[in-house]
Amino acid sequence: MTISIQYVDPKTKTPLRKDDTAYYSETGSVYPIVNQIPRFVDSSQNYTQSFSLQWNKFSKTQIDDTDQKQSETRFFATTNWQPEELAGKNILEAGSGAGRFTRVILEKTSAHLWSFDYSEAVEANWQNNSKIAGGRLHLFQASIYEIPLPDSSFDKVFCFGVLQHTPNFEESVKSLIKYAKIGAEIVVDFYPIKGFWTKIHAKYLLRPLTKRMSHQTLLSIIERNIDSLMMIFDFLVKVRLGVLTRFLPIVDLRTIPSTLDKQKRREWAILDTFDMFSPEYDNPQRIKDVAAMFERHGAKVTFAGFVKSSAGTSAVVRGVRET
Ligand SMILES: C[S@@+](CC[C@H](N)C(=O)[O-])C[C@H]1O[C@@H](n2cnc3c(N)ncnc32)[C@H](O)[C@@H]1O
Known part of the structure; x- marks a missing residue:
């Protein structure tokens, strides 16, 4: 009961x-x-204002659908x-x-x-x-x-x-x-934490700077650069140099569902990249x-x-x- x-x-x-x-x-x-x-x-x-912005702007992006x-x-x-x-x-x-x-x-x-x-x-x-x-x-x-x-x-x-x-x-x-x-x-x-290399990553190298930026400015920078970053990421994976993608300031695109169309994949990439760089804490x-x-x-x-x-x-x- x-x-x-x-x-x-x-x-x-x-x-x-x-x-x-x-x-x-x-x-x-x-x-x-x-x-x-x-x-x-x-x-x-x-300290959660980045999340207030993120989840209200991308409110439907990660909700399951067809x-x-x-x-x-x-x-x-x-x-x-x-x-x-x-x-x-x-x-x-x-x-x-x-x-x-x-x-x-x-x-x-x-x-x-x-x-x-x-x-x-x-x-x-x-x-x-x-x-x-x-x-x-x-x-x-x-x-x-x-x-x-x-x-x-x-x-x-x-x-x-x-x-x-x-x-x-x-x-x-x-x-x-x-x-x-x-x-x-x-x-x-x-x-x-998987090993000493976990923090040798664009996220942890850049966060001291990005988490202090205005969230709106950070989001605009990500939006302006997402297409070229996605292109480089996909290229590195294609030529079997995926290991180098950790030095790109973008979310691991391999974590995004492969079934999404191009536009939705881009939106998901912007959301998750903002989610990497903006939070106050990442421990x-x-x-x-x-x-x-x-x-x-x-x-x-x-x-x-x-x-x-x-x-x-x-x-x-x-x-x-x-x-
Ligand atoms: C990366 S999001 C994950 C949200 C959701 N669980 C998901 O997987 O989509 C982290 C969430 O934790 C929330 N959060 C951070 N600190 C918190 C706290 N002290 N109490 C409750 N929620 C908190 C943030 O506001 C944010 O929405």
């Missing part, structure tokens, strides 16, 4: 009173509801969950961006989904998914460090592509585990270190490694909350 979960004050964990415009805490805090989304943080000041099902493939491969086992369950999604995985859960399962992001990406997610949710989507704006929900509430917790972009990876893992029920599963994927981790974080914070690791699927390869840790 699904138990209904109520928002609580993110700081004090006490119950909130609600009217049509806001949630109110006993201590006087007011959390407004804007465009039907409860807001527990002010994103105009926080041309590609990358999100669905990645979601089920990464979690190893079956749609049937999620029926009626309460799931927590941390850092949902424009809602590519939110969409998969709502479309492919009958689970109840609590989903949040620290940025204004929640606007894009709501536009993309509220109509198909049938009341099963509880979307809110909040930080992974102060989730406005009671601890030990969820049957499943997942967080994809987010942890490397938070200021403290381990604190983020610790926080996620707290929201799973005892015996419930937590699954994360993240940018891995890749060794898989074994993330597994150790799970163990330190009360979750028994059930899998730690690379998951390969037709959607690509992800570094994944899965665990079950024990304490």
Whole structure:
């Protein structure tokens, strides 16, 4: 049976009173509801403004459609969950961006989904998914460090592509585990450190500069140069010099679904290149270190490694909350 979960004050964990415009805490805090989304943080000041821009500009680019099902493939491969086992369950999604995985859960399962992001990406997610949710989507704006929900509430917790972009990876893992029920599963994927060469890459060489640029300027530079960069990248791969592409300031085009037409492939390349260069934080981790974080914070690791699927390869840790 699904138990209904109520928002609580993110700081004090006490119950909130609600009217049509806001949630109110006993201590006087007011959390407004804007465009039907409860807001527990002010994103105009926080470090995720690149994501606010990115996910609202490219709100539909990575949502599955008839041309590609990358999100669905990645979601089920990464979690190893079956749609049937999620029926009626309460799931927590941390850092949902424009809602590519939110969409998969709502479309492919009958689970109840609590989903949040620290940025204004929640606007894009709501536009993309509220109509198909049938009341099963509880979307809110909040930080992974102060989730406005009671601890030990969820049957499943997942967080994809987010942890490397938070200021403290381990604190983020610790926080996620707290929201799973005892015996419930937590699954994360993240940018891995594969060896000393991981950071010998155009991304890490240029980021000290690009992350400080105005996001609009960075985006314009990428848009102006994407065609020639794509041409050089494709040429290097064709002549079997793919190893050199790491020195090009563009996303690895081999990670983009091969089924896309030329225009969509270009759009995806601009989005992912902006996503490489603009975030405030980009802290890749060794898989074994993330597994150790799970163990330190009360979750028994059930899998730690690379998951390969037709959607690509992800570094994944899965665990079950024990304490
Ligand atoms: C690369 S995007 C991934 C979005 C989505 N999971 C996907 O795979 O499409 C990373 C997301 O993490 C969010 N994020 C970063 N720090 C966060 C935090 N402290 N709490 C919640 N979300 C956060 C960003 O706003 C951004 O939308």
